[in-house]
Amino acid sequence: MNMGLSIKQIEKVSKALGDSNRLKILYYLSGMGGCGECSALQEVIDLAQPSISHHVKILVESGLIEGEKEGRNYTYTLNSGALNEYLDALRKLEGKLEGIKEPVK
Numbered sequence: 001m002n003m004g005l006s007i008k009q010i011e012k013v014s015k016a017l018g019d020s021n022r023l024k025i026l027y028y029l030s031g032m033g034g035c036g037e038c039s040a041l042q043e044v045i046d047l048a049q050p051s052i053s054h055h056v057k058i059l060v061e062s063g064l065i066e067g068e069k070e071g072r073n074y075t076y077t078l079n080s081g082a083l084n085e086y087l088d089a090l091r092k093l094e095g096k097l098e099g100i101k102e103p104v105k
């Protein structure tokens with residue numbers, strides 16, 4: 001039985017989504033049918049390889065993408081299940097906030 005994401009997991013995904021370069025990586029993978037090679041990411045975002053690796057690491061640690069080594073290359077795949085769990089957690093939060101009439105200060 002899935003209990004949903006913990007607050008820490010929600011925070012990790014939120015931080016991962018809070019950077020335009022990481023969003024570009026996710027959009028690229030999505031446009032490639034959910035899977036793409038690391039070597040192609042340099043064409044997608046204009047950053048040095050160490051910076052790209054840093055962004056990919058954050059996405060992997062958040063669970064939004066999964067990496068697989070094939071020879072000397074890495075292929076990354078979107079983890080749609082993790083994204084759906086994150087969206088479900090936000091929907092649950094939205095449902096709880098609907099009952100609050102005054103803004104939280």
